[in-house]
Amino acid sequence: MSVGQRTAERPPGTPPGEPDAPREPHARDWRGLGGGFVAKLLLMMLVNAAGVTAILSAYHAEAWVVLGLLVLLLVVADWVYFARRTVPLKYLLPGLVFLAVFQVFTLGYTGYVAFTNYGTGHLGSMQQAVDAALIQDEREVEDSPQYPLAVVRDGDVLGFAVADAEADEVLVGTAEQPLEAVDGAQLDDRGAPASVPGWEVVPRAQLFSDADLQAAVVALRVPVSDDAEDGSLRTREGATAGVYTSRLVWDADAETITNTETGVVYSASDRGQFVSPDGDRLAAGWYVNVGFDNFVRAFTDATYATPLAKVAMWTFAFATLTVLTSFGLGLLFALIYNDPRIRGRKVLRTIFILPYAFPAFMSALLWRGMLNSEFGVVNEWFFLGADIGWLSDPWLAKLAILWVNLWLSYPYWFLVTTGALQALPGDVMEAARVDGAGRWRQFRSITLPMLMVSTAPLAIASFAFNFNNFTIIYMLTDGGPAFPGASTPMGSTDILISAIYQISGVSGGRADYGLASALSIVVFVVIGIISALAFRRTRKLEEI
Structure with a gap:
């Protein structure tokens, strides 16, 4: 750096020859803060x-x-x-x-x-299963005093307030907090708490008129003390409460539950259940690691293996046929409306892509109504009012799904193939025509191979999407009709993803999250393998 440059960089007002004025440490850093x-x-x-x-x-x-x-x-x-x-x-x-x-x-x-048995009956820890078993077995204590009751509330938390005549005090508790005495409470004419400091007493008129509140009050149990064996207060009508206890006794050291009436002892098993020597099981359980049992059960248990095999075959058929038909129809329309001799091509193209603009679930619901066998317009207008069960017959339901999905997906391929056709090099097509190739020869040997180079990855993605196309199945048929005599919640038009949804119990019924998760992993692996093989094939197309 020259002297002139150093001088030019000196602060204004500094005489030449003088040393640079000292600056505050980190001054540049703080001046740069913005x-x-x-x-x-x-x-x-x-x-x-x-x-x-x-x-x-x-x-x-x-x-x-x-x-x-x-x-x-x-x-x-x-x-x-x-x-x-x-x-x-x-x-x-x-x-x-x-x-x-x-x-x-x-x-x-x-x-x-x-790798767990997580599902209905196995949703929590062992202690939660013990608590659930004790609650489910509760019975009202014989000769239990009936305490005058007031339902109290603190925000969204409900509780019970009872008057203990013997102790001359008012006790308040919630589902999480055992009963404890409060000062300053007042009683009404029937001896029930009328006002409780820190709590809002729910009016009885509101209790009788609000069905949801009634259900919550009847289901509420307030522990009498910190010891679960002392029981809890419960009510049936919201006016009085009694003490309820369970016949079951929990031994934490031995991890056993004993029925005090019958003497039967239920021991904790490695499968997350309390089992008696006779093989009886309590309904409440907990989740544990079960290894590969869910994967084995999916392929060997007759309850699931046969329906899942049918569902898997239909899933592959559905995804493959959907891609082939929608690609074929979209390409056909693209070839037709790419011809410059057709007038109004822009308007016609817009009309043909309209199904792609509608939400899929709305379109599926619309078709569900039109295909209804009793009042659907399809039977009324096209089949003279015949009672054709488009959604109740297994084969017709599959045909209906393929048709509706074709209607929804062909505009996508119409757009894709139109763009691909317009991007093809014109000199290659001209050279083919000069060599005497006809239209079919040009399409088979030049147009289609060159189209596949650009559209094959999209076809693979479309296959993967339709392999898991939950929306069309759920909205159109909900997986039905059900398999005859099957005990599993799966139907003739279920694909693997909708079958997993049914097995998970989200829509109601018994939930088996472990099996559903195992099947999800299987689907993930299958899609990965198919996609990898298909992309390898795509690279060969590029070489051609």
Whole structure:
């Protein structure tokens, strides 16, 4: 650097030859701070506040793995956004976090559930199963005193307030808090609490008129004390409450539940159930690791194996036929309306892609009404009012699904193939015509192979999409009609994804999340293998 350059860079007013005026340490850094830094600081304050809240929630829930991941994630976020040498990570971190939360965690948790018996009857821990068994077996104690009752409320929390005449006090409790005495309560004419400090007494008129409130009050059980064997208060009409206890006694050291009336002892098994020596089981259980049992059961248990085999074959047929028919029809229309001799091509193209503009679930519901065998317009207009069970006959229902899905998906291929046709090199087609190739020869040897190079990856994606096309199945047929004599919630038009939905019990019935997760993994692997093989084939097309 020359002297002139150094002089030009000196602060104004500094005489030549004088040394540079000393500056405050880090003065350049603080002068460079602007609105961007302040915005980043405020944003990271919100991120840290949300992170600390989530960490505290995980701590109270004793979810130690989640707590550790949250702490690690928060430390990494602070380091990335306040360090100087992590510029690329500042842009990558949000995407990586969302990928981990919505993809990696989902896949990992699905894999974890697939190796458990998580489902109806196995939804919690062993202690929760014990509590559920004791509650389910509760009976009212003989000669139990009937306490005058008032239903009290604190926000959304319901509780019982009862007057204990012998102790001359009022007791209040909730489902989580056992009964305890309160001061300052007043009683009404029938001896029930009329006002309770810190609580709102629910008027009896409201109790009788609100069906949801009635159900909540009848289901409410308030522990008498911290000892579960002392029983709990319950009511049937909301005016009086009695003490209920269970015949079952829990031995935490031996991990057994004993029926005090019959003397039968139920021991904890490695399958998450309490089993008696005779093989009887209590309804309440807990989830445990069962290894590969869910995968084995899917292929060997006659209850599931036969229906799932039929569903799997129909799934492959549905996905394959949908791609072939929709691609063929879309390409046909693209070839027709790519001819410059046709007038009004823009208007006609717009009309033909209209089904693609409607939401799929709305279109499926519309077709469900039109295909109704009793009042649907399809039977009325095209089959002279004949009673054709388009959605009740297994084969007709499959045909209806293929037809509706063709109507929904061909506009997509119409758009794709139209663009691909217009991108084909004209000199190649001209050379083919000069060599004497006819229209069919040009299409078979030139147009179609060149189209497949650009559309084959989209066809693979379309196959994967239709392999898991839950919307059309659920909205049009809901998987029905059911398999004759089958005990599983699967039907003739179910594909694997809708069968998994039925097995999971989300729509009602018995839930088997472990089996549903195992089948989800199987579907994931199948789609991955098919896609990998298909993409290898696509690369060969590019060489051609």
